[in-house]
Amino acid sequence: MSPLLTIAAAEGENPLVPPIPELVIGLLAFVIVFGLLAKKLLPNINKVLEERREAIEGGIEKADAAKTEAESVLEQYKAQLAEARHEAARLRQEATEQGTAIIQEMRAEGQRQREEIVAAGHAQIEADRKSAASALRQDVGKLATELAGKLVGESLEDHARQSRTIDRFLDELEDGASKAEATR
């Protein structure tokens, strides 16, 4: 007998034949593991994994909502800004228009005042002229009387001389008048 066969014979065991006690203990050991894992521990972790999944999805939803809100607020701000700009432009326009109107008004007022002054000047001149004319008329009368006196005084030598005198007198008068006109 070879040594190996001797050993095998001595052991008398086939490694493929399961010893019953070990089979029982093996099954028992597995049942312990399976029971606790299946009934308690794995449901536990499944619940938490589900919660985690929901939490992540909830977080994403929240972020989405926040983004939408931010966008709407931005839109609002933009609208407000545009409105404010519009308002500013309008105010500027109005101010310009008002300024123009005021200048127009001032100009008209100035014109009016100038015209008034001019008119007053004219009236004054007219009055002066009238008083001068009346004064002149008096003077002319006086001079005429004076002239007549002279004429009478010279005893009317001849018609020609007489008419010359008159002419000269009238010339003098005219000269005086035109001079007065020029100086005025």
Add this chain to the structure above:
Amino acid sequence: MSADPTQVLAFETDCHIFADCGFPAPGLHSFLFKPIFGNADSNLYFNKPMLLALLGSIIIVGFFWAAFRKPKVVPGKLQMVAEAGYDFVRRGVVYEIIGKKEGEKYVPLIVSLFFFVWMMNLWSIVPVAQFPVTSIIAYPIGLALIVYVLWVSLTFKRHGFVGAFKNFTGYDKSLGAVLPMSMTIELFSNLLVRPFTHAVRLFANMFAGHTLLLLFTIASWYLLNGIGIAYAGVSFVMVIVMTAFELFIQALQAYVFVLLTCSYIQGALAEQH
């Protein structure tokens, strides 16, 4: 359990090379344990793999209890780690294969299976424990049995008796004359071989992994004499490499186990093909 467990730790012997001592190779006896209490001849005993199985359960439950007892919407570190593991199985395995709508119901089972198998495998490299519970066939068989019962009953519930029979036998009229043979093979393969391979795939991987680790560990100790010391170093490097490799295989096998479970359930739920 009539065997006389000759389980001794490799370092408990004074056996070295060049010392008139044969190599204490690991073997089937490495997977037999003296009961901590009880009698190995009766069916009432308690040994190290059983202790590790129960301890492993407590560790898994404790971990998830600490993480998920009062879970928060904003997770702490522990909860985040546990959630990552939970999410990996839920999304990466169940939703991928069965689909979200149908699969949701089976998430607790698949999650439990994955972490249970992984923990049982992990014992392999936990100091002091250093034994993969799943390398005792009883443990994978138990799990495969649960899956098998679920799968078969689901098939009957979904398709009725005839539908279930068609499902198990891969009934397909277009096969013509080959159909009887194909049906026989399919029936055999589905109902008998499938649960067996489901369990053995996990068992054999862990069994082989543990044997390899034992081999290199024992060899490192055994070679520690004279010129053998140089080889002992190589062997010890292999222990470290294999430990890292086992770490990967443990997670992979747990993944494969639940992947297959899901594909069986999916097959039961699927419409007639």
